[in-house]
Amino acid sequence: MSSPKPAAPAKPFKDQLIELVQTAQFAWFAGHVTTIFYSLVYFISYRSKGSFHKFSYTLIYLSVIESFGIIIHQSWKAGSLKLNNPKAVLADDNVQYILIALALLLVLPVISLSIFPFVFFSFFHCITYFRGAVLPKLGLKNQEALANKLGSFVANYNDLSMYYAANFEIATFAYIVVRALLWSKGFWIALVVYGAFIKFRYEKSIFTRSCFKKLEVRIDGLLSHPSVSPQIKQYWINAKSALKKYGNQFKLVQEPGKTE
Incomplete structure (x- = not known):
């Protein structure tokens, strides 16, 4: 009977870190960290x-x-997102958010309210990635307790x-409506573009429907x-009736289930 092979020694922290930063997932994490950082800079210097x-x-x-582009690319490579199916592409949450981000960057006027949803997303993505990928490599004494606390925080507050x-997306749309009615430059285009985004989110997201x-x-x-x-x-009764009637008639996303 042969003796068990000794466990391979753990790689030095530096080597583990180099391997980590070379992954696409780390680039995704870095994008979320940068989003949070420059959001803070933006509002501090407002x-x-x-x-x-x-x-x-x-x-x-x-x-x-x-x-968001990294996630879309990974989904495409994995075969879960088929670019030859426009309905499936538009039904994808990540596609919806990257399209509105592109519009906010390249086409629409500056809308500070529009930043907040992305800050929420980035904050929780950063915590989840740090807990799962970075924390295990740090070798802290209270590592397990910290991981449990971070896990509990995400579990308790992610849906919130x-x-x-x-809510911020709806508030952004309301702001755009007011600015469009005041004939502010660029806001009629914003009304159409962001209005389509809100329609997508209403059809796709249980949270958006709950807010409405x-x-x-x-x-x-x-x-x-x-x-x-x-x-x-x-x-108000007539307006509600008309919105529900036409909202049900014109679907932008056609899919069997309505889940987040």
Whole structure:
């Protein structure tokens, strides 16, 4: 009976780090870190409105495009995303977000509110990647406890962050509607482009539908006050009916299930 082979010695931390940073997944992680960093820079320098403030907005969306682009490329290589099927491509969350990021970078006016959903996504992606890929290589004494805390944090707050992200997307659309009605330059184009994005998200995301439902209930409650005229209430009822009717008739995403 042969004796068991000795376990291979662990690679030095430097070698493990070099291997890690050469992966596509690390580039994806770096994109999310950069998104968070330049978002902080953007809002910290918001009052100055200097050239670096404006440039940071560009860097935010370049980082977003890089991180989402890597996921799309990996999905395509794995065969889970087939580019010859336009409906399947447009139904993909990552495709929807990279398209709106490209529009915000190249076509639409600067909209600060639009940054917040990407910050939420990046924050939780960074925590998940750090816990799974970086933390095991650090060899900390309290590594397991820290990993458990990070795992619990993600489990408890990830869905809430998605809900907040959806709220910010709707708030961004509301802001665009107001600016378009005021004939601000570029906002009618933004209304069409971001409106299509919101329609995609409504059809695809349970969080977006939940946000709209809560908004509807809140408006119903406000308009139920006796001081509100019956005419305004009827306008709201008609508007709701028309939105639901045409929303159900014109589907941008056709798929069997509606899951996030």
